[in-house]
Amino acid sequence: MSPRLQFAGISKLFPAVRALDDVSFSVGAGEIHGLLGENGAGKSTLLRILSGVYRPTAGSVLIDGQPVTLNNPVAARAAGVAMIHQELQQVPRLSVAQNMFLGHPLTRGGIFVARSEQERRAAAALAAIDPSIDPAAPLGSLKVAQRQIVEIARALLDRARIVAMDEPTSSLTPSEFERLAKVIAGLAREGVAVVYVSHKLDEVFGICKRATIMRDGAVVGSVDLAQVSEKSVVAMMVGRELAQEQHRAHATGVVRLSVRGLASATKVHDVSLNLNRGEVLGIAGLVGSGRTELLRLLAGADRASSGTIEIDGKAVRFSGPRDAIAAGIGLVPEERKREGIVPLRSITSNMALASMGVFAPRGVIDHRRLKRVAAEKMKRVNLRPFLLDRPIRLFSGGNQQKAIIGRWLAAGTRILLFDEPTRGIDVGAKAEIYRLIEELAAEGHSVVVVSSELPEVIRLADRVLVMRDGTVAAELDRASLSEQAIAAHAIPQTKMQNGQVHAGSSAGPQARQ
Amino acid sequence: MRDAGTLIGLIVILAVFGALVPGFFAERNLINILQQSSINACLALGMTLVIISGGIDLSVGPTAALSAVISASMLVAGVAFPLAIAAGFAIGLACGLLNGVLVAHVGLQPFIVTLGTLSTYRALALIYTGGNPVLGLPAGFRAIFNGSLFGLPLAVIIVAVVALIAWIILKKTPFGEYLLAVGGNEEAAYIAGVPIARTKIAAYMISGLLAALAAQILIGRLGAAEPILGNLWELDAIAAAAIGGASLMGGKGSVVGTILGAVILGTMRNGLTLMNVQSFYQLLATGLIILAAMLIDRVTRGRG
């Protein structure tokens, strides 16, 4: 019997880049197949070909042994392919349900959109993962994690034969992943072929039997995950052995940043914290606990309603990120595409944006110096492909992230705030970023890392603050640091009891008038 | 309610004129305002759909002119009303089709496409007529658009019906969703399988059709079709849509808001004329009221 899905010799050329080189592998019906590779390996490109967004330069896609022409997303959908895109593909002004049915709405009499029916079905699809999402709410009012869940639920609506998931859990919590895993298992039981892309190896090992590993656009091999170790898979991905590094502390006793009673108009209340020179401070908490907003306050992106911030003992007030940057604070934001990059501009321009003054001491940009610094910083973060003049939008997410980290390196920032620094970033790059963070700390920088991945927090942090409902619920030093300890402080007691580990469930359908 | 800001703006303007102009609230004058706003409202509805789709249509005036002179010359030549009107509508649709194809299939910028067709359609209307107005429209034709129903001018009723249809399209049909999606996030819309090109083209065709309708109403009222008719209509239509809350970045706009925007502009013209404001000061007031309306809107609606 022919496999449900087969890639046969797929190549894809972009101007100046060979994104895919003769990729072949297959996925059987009912199989959950992992697709692994570093940033820029070509995973998204392959899935975009499968979902009709790109056309391959060479090769073909076969479904149930039949070659299919996937010239556009409509054709792909008709061929039974549903896809969850890495970048959220949504229209903020439409409702959740409208987004889920976008392009093929349910109608009454073929004329009017059957909204209530759409909302009913959307609710059913959402219920499997997060029943608190209101299908009638404008999508723009949702948090990133919820938007990602909507994206997943959308793919479940179609009775698809093939479901491709490109990093569906990049902003989900472990508990949300658990539900998703159940849903995926259900799909597999119904005979759906699932292609699952994630940089979280434990997820892939948890739900996939087999996986294909890609490097630089080519297939390195397909493996039976029961037979191999995580370490060897990582070695295949990066082409070398990655040393398993341990936490190294560089913290000093000198306080650099001191925050007292910080609050915002919306979500953050009475946060006090100290950050020392050379310290990596982790901030954990549930989705919606106010971590992002806290970082935005510290980075000057939002205005604090009360509280004080001191840097090296001097009180500072920020009326915008500019002030914070001048005071030595830089933010690596959570939503890279929206808050991080200027898509049409080059890597170099994106990198230099926060430190133009440095590169233009006399008002005119010293392009030689700029090029030199860009080359240096981008080497340090290991940008790939190493094309500094190429528009950043053509780079994979991981490489975009590296450019933004490079931005703060170039600006000489002393306090770096990372919001989900490795979201959507591969193991290789992740290790590089961890190494970078530690190097920065060793050089005397102070770092705050907000992350929903507890192993990441534990790996990096000298000290962890756990946030709950917009304030600091606990402070854990390395001695008392564990996933259990963090979870215990992060989850509101009432929710623990009925096992509901969800943020924002107060916005559930019942609460809506 | 998103349109509340616009409504407040209208109420403020009405109150000011009501206080300054005796007889401003006379039924007759209020009907005048509606009638005088109806043509702009008609155009602005089409413009709103185009703007929501992320485009703009600067060519509405010349489209109307071309439609008007062709309908009118057929009418004068004795062609049956329905046929002549249909021909005018067909012209409007064709103008919109060309705009839409250049935007959607060729991928040119809407502003420039319709800036180009603005000149092109106007030139065609002038060449077709040699620059002369087409006079002597049959009284029967004029009666169609000049009548009244329930004490309201037919033009007002026609535009109200158009507004209702536009509202239904935007709120209740897949096409309305597609417009919002295409203007709100074109890439996402494409990936979701929204027929991008068809949606955009349809928006421009509706705009062309409504320009043609406005032209029929106008020539019915004036009894003549001029090739220079509709000069600067695009600015009024865009202003009405924008005052009504449409965003020129696309993905956002409201039928109710647009109608209110058109009535605000109409009220202003009416009130300033009744106050016999000197022309320079009328111009000043026009500018300031557009700014004030946007400010009121801004304040009542809040950021974003």
Add this chain to the structure above:
Amino acid sequence: MRDAGTLIGLIVILAVFGALVPGFFAERNLINILQQSSINACLALGMTLVIISGGIDLSVGPTAALSAVISASMLVAGVAFPLAIAAGFAIGLACGLLNGVLVAHVGLQPFIVTLGTLSTYRALALIYTGGNPVLGLPAGFRAIFNGSLFGLPLAVIIVAVVALIAWIILKKTPFGEYLLAVGGNEEAAYIAGVPIARTKIAAYMISGLLAALAAQILIGRLGAAEPILGNLWELDAIAAAAIGGASLMGGKGSVVGTILGAVILGTMRNGLTLMNVQSFYQLLATGLIILAAMLIDRVTRGRG
């Protein structure tokens, strides 16, 4: 090279006119073309910066008019040239400042803000002069903008210098990067510490300043300043910028392209006149050539 498409467009147009019009390539005529393009090029440069920042400036014509009548009336009253010119520039900057503040700080849509100020500034110019032209500018003042250098009209040289400065600004200064970043992704630019408001305001102020400069050049040439000067300038300026590759969505635009765009428009006017094309057909040609220029650009540059 991004501007190659525009250049090809210009070459095609030059070749066509060269073939059809005897004496088209005479030095005198080529200088005429440059001179006739210079005012639009001047405005279009400012417009390009505004467009790159994600905005649009419809008020350039009235800004120029206001600046012109104020400079002119000072000159006629015997004020020293530098002071009168400086006053004109200050008016341009002030007009730009108001536009910029309404866009950047108040958060209104650029199209509507400048549509409002379009009327407002025009009205102010009319009110200030009572609608009359300001006549009798001193010969010394006129000489400043009317001279020649190396056989080129000074106006052309001034605009060339402005273009060079604009090119340097865009390519070599932080402000240029900020413009591209603000227009390309405002949110990201904000987080990266780009002074959003200041950048936008500066763009509008430069646009206002260049409108004022265009006004000085024009009144120097005409010897009089009229309050209705600069009618429809904004459309030509936008067309030049767009033909030159600027995207009205922001984040994209080229100084060289804009200059080429302005010269394309100037060449077209000049050539059509020399061919003695009747004005309706000139209008037609204007429309078609804008469309054709965009098509050539599209084909040579490829998607995106």
Add this chain to the structure above:
Amino acid sequence: ADLAPLNSDTEKDRIDWSQLEAKFGAFPKLPDGTKAGAVSKTLTNEYWRSLGEGYKVFGDRVGVPVVYQAAQSEGDQLGQLTIAEGLVTQGYNVLLVSPQTDSNLQPIMEQAKAANVPVVNVNDAVIPQAEHYVGNVQRDNGVRVAKWFIKNRPNGGKVAIVEGQAGVYASVQRTDGFKTTITEGGKFEVVASVPGNWDRQTSYDAATNILQQHPDLIGFYANNDGMALGIVEAVKAAGLQDKVAVFGTDGISDAYASIRAGELTGTVDSFPVLTGEVALETALRLVAGQKLPRVVATPQALITKDNADRYSGPDARKALLEDAAVGQ
């Protein structure tokens, strides 16, 4: 010698068109290959097309080719300058210009002078440095209509003005002439003077509003005929056609038709075809080396239903000559 800035309405150095032949003799012989270039405001208005017709009529009569161009729209100031510069470059022997504004063709005066080409300013806006002007008295348009009201509505009453584009010379002068003349006696009140922007629809709306507020209005004066025809429709829609007199300006054919149909009360015809003929004749006489007065005044007449036939058709010229003779 510097000329004083021209005011075509008051310039002393003037001659009536009817006296050209009497004072300067029969049309002179021209140098071989003489050709004339003309540029006017816009062809979208019949007035300017008729002017061009007049150029052509006279050019054909005396065997001089005339190129006639116009800007793409009214208010396209620089476009018109470009056209005029092209004409200078192309070596026409004389230029006839009808500028958009008082100053937008100023550079032409200098370029033409340098090229030794005479320039005749034909109608409407007035270039202050113009050495030659052919046209009517703009102010007089309004004055004539005002006089009609004073004569035919002896009891006075409320009147309204619908103006052209704000700030345009013809518009300002016509409005002022009407307003000043009609208010002199104190019987008439100008209750509204609002912009119609040369636009039929705008004028229709403005007239509707004015009538609604002043149902006892007795007359409108519009700065051109297109606007006047819009007002006529508004008056008809208000059912006041028997009570409200409507006057336009220019004398386009539609205005005549409407006057004959009893709808438009009257217009001030400034005889564009004849003006074109006179202008070209003046220009060519200059080419032939004659020294003419600075202003050649062209005829104007108030047209109403009673005299419409006299001033249209083949005998118009004769009628105007008769008027001129009476006027002298």
